Amino acid sequence: MSGSNPYGSAPTHHMLSVLVQNRPGVLARVASLFARRGYNIFSLAVAPTEQAEYSRITIVVDVESAPLEQIVKQLFKLIDVVRISELDPRKSVERELMVATVKAGGTERAEIVELVNIFEGRILSVGADAVIVSLDGSPEKLDDFTELLRQYGITESQRTGRVALPKLDTATKVSKALNTQGKAK
Amino acid sequence: MTSKQTKAGKLGEKITGAEALIRGLEMENVDVMFGLPGGCILPAYDPLLKSSIRHILVRHEQGAGHMAEGYAHVTGRPGVAMVTSGPAATNMVTPLCDAFMDSIPMVAITGQVSTSAIGTDAFQECDTVGITRSITKHNELVMSAEDLPMAIRQAFHIATTGRPGPVLIDVPKDVLQNTMSWNWPTDDEVADSLPGYKPNTKGHTRMIKEAAQLILRSERPVLYVGGGVLKARAADALRALAELTQIPVVTTLMARGAFPDDHPLCLGMPGMHGTATAVTAMQKSDLLIALGARFDDRVTGKVNGFAPDAKIIHVDIDPAEQGKVRKPDVPIVGDCRLVIEEMVKAIQELLQGGTSQADLKPWRSRVSGWQEQFPLTYEQSEPGGPLKPQYCLEKLRDAAPEGTILVSGVGQHQMWSSQYWRFNEPYTWVNSGGLGTMGFSVPAAIGAKVGRPDKTVWAIDGDGCFQMTAQELVTASIEKIPVKIGILNNSYLGMVRQWQEMFYDERYSEVYLSPDTPNYVKWAEAMGCVGIRVDDPSEVEAAIDKANSINDRPVVVDFRVDAREIVYPMIAPGTTNDAIMLPPSQSGRKEFLK
Ligand SMILES: Cc1ncc(C[n+]2csc(CCOP(=O)(O)OP(=O)(O)O)c2C)c(N)n1
Ligand SMILES: [Mg+2]
Numbered sequence: 001m002s003g004s005n006p007y008g009s010a011p012t013h014h015m016l017s018v019l020v021q022n023r024p025g026v027l028a029r030v031a032s033l034f035a036r037r038g039y040n041i042f043s044l045a046v047a048p049t050e051q052a053e054y055s056r057i058t059i060v061v062d063v064e065s066a067p068l069e070q071i072v073k074q075l076f077k078l079i080d081v082v083r084i085s086e087l088d089p090r091k092s093v094e095r096e097l098m099v100a101t102v103k104a105g106g107t108e109r110a111e112i113v114e115l116v117n118i119f120e121g122r123i124l125s126v127g128a129d130a131v132i133v134s135l136d137g138s139p140e141k142l143d144d145f146t147e148l149l150r151q152y153g154i155t156e157s158q159r160t161g162r163v164a165l166p167k168l169d170t171a172t173k174v175s176k177a178l179n180t181q182g183k184a185k
Numbered sequence: 186m187t188s189k190q191t192k193a194g195k196l197g198e199k200i201t202g203a204e205a206l207i208r209g210l211e212m213e214n215v216d217v218m219f220g221l222p223g224g225c226i227l228p229a230y231d232p233l234l235k236s237s238i239r240h241i242l243v244r245h246e247q248g249a250g251h252m253a254e255g256y257a258h259v260t261g262r263p264g265v266a267m268v269t270s271g272p273a274a275t276n277m278v279t280p281l282c283d284a285f286m287d288s289i290p291m292v293a294i295t296g297q298v299s300t301s302a303i304g305t306d307a308f309q310e311c312d313t314v315g316i317t318r319s320i321t322k323h324n325e326l327v328m329s330a331e332d333l334p335m336a337i338r339q340a341f342h343i344a345t346t347g348r349p350g351p352v353l354i355d356v357p358k359d360v361l362q363n364t365m366s367w368n369w370p371t372d373d374e375v376a377d378s379l380p381g382y383k384p385n386t387k388g389h390t391r392m393i394k395e396a397a398q399l400i401l402r403s404e405r406p407v408l409y410v411g412g413g414v415l416k417a418r419a420a421d422a423l424r425a426l427a428e429l430t431q432i433p434v435v436t437t438l439m440a441r442g443a444f445p446d447d448h449p450l451c452l453g454m455p456g457m458h459g460t461a462t463a464v465t466a467m468q469k470s471d472l473l474i475a476l477g478a479r480f481d482d483r484v485t486g487k488v489n490g491f492a493p494d495a496k497i498i499h500v501d502i503d504p505a506e507q508g509k510v511r512k513p514d515v516p517i518v519g520d521c522r523l524v525i526e527e528m529v530k531a532i533q534e535l536l537q538g539g540t541s542q543a544d545l546k547p548w549r550s551r552v553s554g555w556q557e558q559f560p561l562t563y564e565q566s567e568p569g570g571p572l573k574p575q576y577c578l579e580k581l582r583d584a585a586p587e588g589t590i591l592v593s594g595v596g597q598h599q600m601w602s603s604q605y606w607r608f609n610e611p612y613t614w615v616n617s618g619g620l621g622t623m624g625f626s627v628p629a630a631i632g633a634k635v636g637r638p639d640k641t642v643w644a645i646d647g648d649g650c651f652q653m654t655a656q657e658l659v660t661a662s663i664e665k666i667p668v669k670i671g672i673l674n675n676s677y678l679g680m681v682r683q684w685q686e687m688f689y690d691e692r693y694s695e696v697y698l699s700p701d702t703p704n705y706v707k708w709a710e711a712m713g714c715v716g717i718r719v720d721d722p723s724e725v726e727a728a729i730d731k732a733n734s735i736n737d738r739p740v741v742v743d744f745r746v747d748a749r750e751i752v753y754p755m756i757a758p759g760t761t762n763d764a765i766m767l768p769p770s771q772s773g774r775k776e777f778l779k
Contacts (some may be wrong), residue, residue: 027312029318070505070509074505077503079343080381081381082380083381148644
């Protein structure tokens with residue numbers, strides 16, 4: 001990750017929502033395809049969906065748009081991949097979760113608690129001179145929160161990578177380019 | 186459970202996983218498989234004893250893989266190879282990758298250590314599925330005997346549909362030993378089990394219409410035919426399209442035979458060692474109709490100088506090929522045969538509706554001018570001079586019985602084979618195009634002969650290639666598979682020597698082999714073959730006649746050819762196809778290639 005705003009709207013970042021059959025090795029197939037073809041994964045989140053036989057992988061890839069089309073087509077060739085949609089950030093809901101250990105001695109503790117309240121986060125653990133906070137929200141909100149916590153001293157932090165779904169009014173539309181390719185190999 | 190009968194046994198019957206595996210192969214109409222047993226796959230070799238499937242015992246697992254490929258090449262049916270775990274599975278890596286690159290339908294079955302031992306670095310354990318993931322169309326570790334029938338059905342379905350390719354099934358030993366109740370999934374069950382796999386075979390109607398219009402408007406069109414046309418069994422459709430439109434045809438290394446070489450519209454092979462006419466016609470073209478071709482770098486040369494004025498119609502069943510190298514103007518995803526047939530109809534409709542085709546006469550006469558000026562050529566030796574490899578090929582070609590299948594290795598001899606043979610029928614040319622695997626030809630020829638025992642099978646091999654897999658001739662002798670091998674013995678890794686001559690100022694580094702060691706005749710005889718040595722041009726015809734007359738065992742002919750011969754034409758790597766290097770006798774005429 002680079003810069004202070006790693007999840008910002010970098011023009012080379014694209015979000016793919018990949019529905020896969022929940023079979024052994026499916027994540028390895030996806031990951032090795034990216035490695036083999038020289039594509040960069042920026043973040044990746046995987047979990048089963050409402051139907052146990054499928055998982056959804058949300059991948060943020062770091063590419064120009066022409067190779068993106070190749071990535072999508074190559075991903076489609078994996079037998080376990082059922083559907084791919086490119087999610088437009090403006091037309092999707094995105095969520096990410098972070099946890100962070102922040103130095104919090106003396107008066108700073110109250111300031112941090114206030115900040116957590118403003119952001120509607122949570123305090124998960126309290127120690128003698130530090131607290132562990134959590135926040136879920138849009139990646140941008142997490143960026144802002146991180147920036148504000150930085151002055152107190154973040155000793156450790158972890159983010160999940162984003163998960164996303166299309167907003168309801170456009171829920172059935174996948175990006176046009178992806179839609180016309182059909183599913184074939 | 187029902188008591189219904191399948192061809193191979195009663196549904197619900199209790200049998201072992203091993204029996205289910207062999208039954209499954211029988212259900213898939215496998216008549217022959219190539220393999221070699223060992224610890225983990227042992228249980229599967231027992232039911233094989235009473236199976237209708239012929240098993241050919243190879244001397245090295247790589248041979249099993251290439252034999253399966255050769256078989257698939259000439260029959261269009263999936264080749265099957267079965268080997269054990271660990272080192273046997275890794276020996277299959279080369280043929281799997283070869284089949285993947287050339288889209289050959291193949292099913293490989295590998296043994297694996299028992300499920301309880303997986304992950305413990307057990308004896309002969311390796312991560313076969315991990316190792317072969319990127320060189321198979323699909324692979325699967327089967328963890329329960331009950332799942333074997335579905336795994337087999339999926340493997341054959343995936344290997345043979347869409348863009349064909351190799352599929353590997355990795356089967357742990359205990360899965361083979363365990364009892365299961367015999368089941369055989371229906372087509373619907375197979376389709377339902379693969380919700381993400383629906384190859385699109387029918388091309389988009391509007392795109393096909395658009396292509397038809399573009400074809401009729403173009404003044405300098407070329408049909409750029411790749412291996413996909415053979416895979417789709419579209420040779421007849423292609424011929425109809427070419428004859429209807431009178432558009433010249435180039436056939437890539439993977440497509441030789443898809444269009445008859447003796448047809449007046451045929452320009453031969455394009456690419457690095459293609460004919461000057463095929464290369465130049467593409468360069469000057471205003472429309473390339475790419476059919477099952479993938480714009481390989483050996484065809485395009487430097488991509489941004491390739492066919493600069495051409496619009497592109499690209500027909501391919503694999504959507505990922507569209508735009509991978511060159512952006513098409515009219516992309517059509519579909520099966521080549523179905524799409525070409527629709528294209529022919531669309532063109533006929535336009536013609537009947539009064540649209541007329543652009544006048545191709547000027548283009549055709551330009552093209553035939555190149556053909557006259559730049560035929561394939563080599564310098565014939567003076568009497569007493571060295572034997573030329575091209576001469577051997579011409580004589581082999583002229584003496585070959587109708588329908589002979591030609592197989593080749595990789596190197597100079599491969600390019601001369603493709604250039605100097607006359608491929609007038611599909612499925613008579615077998616070679617390793619994408620991966621360029623030395624050692625392919627002997628086992629692939631054996632597989633081809635097993636698939637088409639009615640046909641004469643000649644392999645043209647290099648001395649370097651031959652030494653990589655020659656031991657499979659023992660397999661051929663014992664199994665009575667009478668293939669014929671012609672070694673173009675130039676005592677060099679000739680193709681590498683050619684590059685060192687041309688691009689490294691004749692600094693030859695590690696390319697000299699030896700003309701006499703091994704002694705090919707004795708080696709052939711030791712393997713149960715007939716060995717013949719040819720030193721002089723005057724001996725060529727008699728040797729070929731003798732080889733053609735032997736049908737009870739394999740024959741090896743050691744042609745001692747001129748080591749200095751160079752493959753022409755040649756396009757140097759990294760240059761554009763305009764920089765084609767012609768044979769010395771034609772290089773003075775280069776300005777004709779305008
Ligand atoms: C397995 C493998 N190793 C190396 C190469 C690189 N290579 C390509 S052609 C060639 C020389 C082949 O020599 P030979 O079989 O004698 O054929 P020739 O070119 O002399 O006709 C080599 C080493 C290859 N293609 N495959
Ligand atoms: Mg040689």
